[in-house]
Amino acid sequence: MAASVPAEGLQLRSLVKKSGELELSLASVPVGEPAPDEVVVRVEASPINPSDLGLLLGPADVSTLKAAGTSDRPVVTASIPDQFMRAVAARVDEAMPVGNEGAGTVVKAGSSPEAQKLLGRTVAILGGAMYAQYRTIKVQMCLPLPADATAADGASCFVNPLTALAMVQTMRMEGHTALVHTAAASNLGQMLNKICLKDGVQLVNVVRSDEQTKILRDIGAKHVVDSSKPTFMEDLISALKETGATLAFDAIGGGKLAGQILAAMEIALNSKPGAYSRYGSSTHKQVYIYGRLSTDPTVLTGAYGMAWGVGGFLLTPFLQKIGFAEAQKLRERVAAELKTTFASHYTRVISLREALKPEIIAAYNKRATGEKYLINPNL
Amino acid sequence: MAASVPAEGLQLRSLVKKSGELELSLASVPVGEPAPDEVVVRVEASPINPSDLGLLLGPADVSTLKAAGTSDRPVVTASIPDQFMRAVAARVDEAMPVGNEGAGTVVKAGSSPEAQKLLGRTVAILGGAMYAQYRTIKVQMCLPLPADATAADGASCFVNPLTALAMVQTMRMEGHTALVHTAAASNLGQMLNKICLKDGVQLVNVVRSDEQTKILRDIGAKHVVDSSKPTFMEDLISALKETGATLAFDAIGGGKLAGQILAAMEIALNSKPGAYSRYGSSTHKQVYIYGRLSTDPTVLTGAYGMAWGVGGFLLTPFLQKIGFAEAQKLRERVAAELKTTFASHYTRVISLREALKPEIIAAYNKRATGEKYLINPNL
Numbered sequence: 170m171a172a173s174v175p176a177e178g179l180q181l182r183s184l185v186k187k188s189g190e191l192e193l194s195l196a197s198v199p200v201g202e203p204a205p206d207e208v209v210v211r212v213e214a215s216p217i218n219p220s221d222l223g224l225l226l227g228p229a230d231v232s233t234l235k236a237a238g239t240s241d242r243p244v245v246t247a248s249i250p251d252q253f254m255r256a257v258a259a260r261v262d263e264a265m266p267v268g269n270e271g272a273g274t275v276v277k278a279g280s281s282p283e284a285q286k287l288l289g290r291t292v293a294i295l296g297g298a299m300y301a302q303y304r305t306i307k308v309q310m311c312l313p314l315p316a317d318a319t320a321a322d323g324a325s326c327f328v329n330p331l332t333a334l335a336m337v338q339t340m341r342m343e344g345h346t347a348l349v350h351t352a353a354a355s356n357l358g359q360m361l362n363k364i365c366l367k368d369g370v371q372l373v374n375v376v377r378s379d380e381q382t383k384i385l386r387d388i389g390a391k392h393v394v395d396s397s398k399p400t401f402m403e404d405l406i407s408a409l410k411e412t413g414a415t416l417a418f419d420a421i422g423g424g425k426l427a428g429q430i431l432a433a434m435e436i437a438l439n440s441k442p443g444a445y446s447r448y449g450s451s452t453h454k455q456v457y458i459y460g461r462l463s464t465d466p467t468v469l470t471g472a473y474g475m476a477w478g479v480g481g482f483l484l485t486p487f488l489q490k491i492g493f494a495e496a497q498k499l500r501e502r503v504a505a506e507l508k509t510t511f512a513s514h515y516t517r518v519i520s521l522r523e524a525l526k527p528e529i530i531a532a533y534n535k536r537a538t539g540e541k542y543l544i545n546p547n548l
Numbered sequence: 549m550a551a552s553v554p555a556e557g558l559q560l561r562s563l564v565k566k567s568g569e570l571e572l573s574l575a576s577v578p579v580g581e582p583a584p585d586e587v588v589v590r591v592e593a594s595p596i597n598p599s600d601l602g603l604l605l606g607p608a609d610v611s612t613l614k615a616a617g618t619s620d621r622p623v624v625t626a627s628i629p630d631q632f633m634r635a636v637a638a639r640v641d642e643a644m645p646v647g648n649e650g651a652g653t654v655v656k657a658g659s660s661p662e663a664q665k666l667l668g669r670t671v672a673i674l675g676g677a678m679y680a681q682y683r684t685i686k687v688q689m690c691l692p693l694p695a696d697a698t699a700a701d702g703a704s705c706f707v708n709p710l711t712a713l714a715m716v717q718t719m720r721m722e723g724h725t726a727l728v729h730t731a732a733a734s735n736l737g738q739m740l741n742k743i744c745l746k747d748g749v750q751l752v753n754v755v756r757s758d759e760q761t762k763i764l765r766d767i768g769a770k771h772v773v774d775s776s777k778p779t780f781m782e783d784l785i786s787a788l789k790e791t792g793a794t795l796a797f798d799a800i801g802g803g804k805l806a807g808q809i810l811a812a813m814e815i816a817l818n819s820k821p822g823a824y825s826r827y828g829s830s831t832h833k834q835v836y837i838y839g840r841l842s843t844d845p846t847v848l849t850g851a852y853g854m855a856w857g858v859g860g861f862l863l864t865p866f867l868q869k870i871g872f873a874e875a876q877k878l879r880e881r882v883a884a885e886l887k888t889t890f891a892s893h894y895t896r897v898i899s900l901r902e903a904l905k906p907e908i909i910a911a912y913n914k915r916a917t918g919e920k921y922l923i924n925p926n927l
Contacts, residue, residue: 220827223827228851253851255811255815255851256811256814256815256851256852258815258818258819259818259819422850423850428845432634432635435635436634436635436637439637439638440637440638448599448602448862448864451865458850459854461850464850466807466847466848466849466850467847467848467849467850468845468846468847468848469845469846469847469848469858470845470846471801471802471837471840471843471845471846472607472632472634472635473635473860474860475838475860475861475862475865476860476862476865477859477860478857478858478859478860479848479857479858479859480856480857480858480859481852481853481854481855481856481857482854483827483854483855485827486830486854486855
């Protein structure tokens with residue numbers, strides 16, 4: 170099996186140039202020789218998560234995408250508006266590999282028994298640089314998949330599943346008793362519904378269309394409110410009164426939604442008799458922004474007293490905070506429920522070369538609900 | 549002395565009517581007979597802090613202020629825009645007393661030795677309902693002032709001094725090492741500068757004019773940046789690089805400033821070699837909004853990675869969090885430095901009746917730097 174591993178493989182690179190240009194390309198990089206505790210994985214499935222797009226495209230203006238290079242070695246460029254260059258100053262002129270997670274086959278193994286044991290197995294990896302044909306990585310970073318699971322089955326078994334579990338865990342750790350989630354019909358949102366239904370946690374789903382409402386109703390969601398409806402605020406307030414949710418995870422980020430959720434929480438809290446205080450409810454209301462489906466500025470009106478917070482939320486620091494043992498419990502739950510609670514569905518599988526086509530970039534960058542792209546670097 | 553206490557006294561009331569009207573008036577209320585552990589204080593000085601204006605005027609449109617009533621019993625009304633009525637639903641039709649803090653003379657005392665000991669003393673109180681001629685209150689709520697201090701000297705010895713001390717304490721508790729403060733030339737901002745100079749804490753002052761810069765330079769401030777200058781962002785970034793501040797207290801609330809501070813912190817953090825991460829700096833950057841000098845929406849662009857937070861900050865929950873013993877240390881420091889670090893200056897002393905004049909309301913509601921109003925309810 171080791172004989173089938175070439176000396177070099179393609180790796181997708183994202184480069185921000187000082188000139189204000191983003192350049193995506195495929196680099197031929199040596200396949201690293203595995204150390205005793207390492208394996209070489211042929212990557213067969215790596216999803217394009219919203220969290221990957223930040224590194225992949227940065228703040229580039231996708232309407233300026235231009236194809237260059239050859240069909241074998243495509244290059245695509247886009248311009249970055251001046252005002253965003255400062256935010257990416259630290260990555261200028263450094264071609265960065267992309268792709269948080271993925272899965273594939275172990276095609277070469279280091280000399281240790283742990284590494285040898287993985288030879289031929291399909292494993293999932295959360296390790297970065299997964300938009301590549303080969304990835305040399307430590308054994309402990311590999312999650313061996315059940316025998317009946319394909320690389321595609323296991324490609325998304327870290328970011329979305331662990332993030333959904335982290336939301337419920339954060340709710341418990343920070344003393345809240347119910348949750349709000351936006352962009353709630355997403356792949357992650359559906360997982361969160363399944364977790365909450367299983368664990369008996371009340372969840373208010375915020376969606377933007379009847380179609381999304383239906384997706385969630387079909388999997389058993391109880392509270393679904395549609396922000397595109399004129400009755401949105403009333404519907405949200407009434408769901409918040411019913412559930413008592415004071416913590417929200419917002420994937421949209423930009424616009425008014427985070428502030429509307431805080432305002433609705435405040436109104437729901439103040440609707441209890443005797444709750445009025447000159448500074449608003451003393452119950453802390455929190456929105457964590459974990460995605461930026463909208464890159465508009467976040468607009469907060471401040472109509473929610475003084476006991477509120479809005480902040481960024483990211484999986485890795487959360488896992489570091491809870492520590493290895495707690496994080497391991499979450500990972501084990503994902504493995505156990507891979508084909509049920511944490512099943513992912515993809516609308517399209519693309520190659521590395523296709524991932525650099527302007528029209529395909531424009532499509533996956535839309536981040537439309539129900540549309541999820543999977544890269545197979547060995548297509 | 550007890551003979552001089554009338555049966556009733558005037559008390560300022562703020563009422564939000566269901567009709568969407570704010571009404572300020574003076575009510576004649578009985579002077580409470582003191583229990584054994586209580587005293588009656590003749591209030592002689594109570595400041596109009598920004599934190600009082602929220603309860604006093606609510607979300608009323610001050611351009612619609614109209615005088616009514618008689619010269620002896622003035623009434624003033626203003627309309628509240630529809631969209632804000634929901635936020636004040638819980639206080640509708642309840643006439644609320646106003647005034648967080650103040651000072652005055654103990655004119656009647658309950659039978660306990662502790663109460664009797666205060667008779668004739670000038671005391672400061674953080675107790676609410678201070679825009680009133682008389683206030684019956686527990687002895688333990690009274691801070692006796694030094695013999696050479698007037699009621700005006702002690703009128704503001706809680707809200708601003710304790711808030712300034714709370715900022716420095718929060719910095720230490722949350723693991724930051726330097727501070728940013730906006731509206732920095734305010735009464736509170738000047739106190740904060742004096743505290744930081746004394747305690748060796750680096751402070752970045754954000755102001756809006758040359759005049760405010762001068763006020764702070766004159767008291768020894770090292771880092772002053774002016775948000776009205778074209779070089780503001782560069783100046784702020786360079787002050788943040790120098791100080792390493794990752795915590796800001798923002799009195800403005802509305803507009804772009806909180807987001808600009810987070811963005812500047814992120815740039816300062818990323819300017820260190822090797823700091824780049826795909827999700828931005830992993831150092832947590834925090835802005836606490838403790839005032840709303842601007843009632844515009846807060847606009848956050850999100851150009852600061854994922855390790856950030858914006859939230860409300862209020863003195864009372866902070867004091868509850870640190871507990872009585874720690875809070876007492878802060879109070880004792882205020883008493884010890886009342887005429888130095890924590891000295892307040894007022895531009896105008898007004899009566900309760902003047903406090904209800906539309907043109908005077910418009911003036912104190914401007915919350916202009918260097919302008920601070922003091923109410924003497926017994927004028």
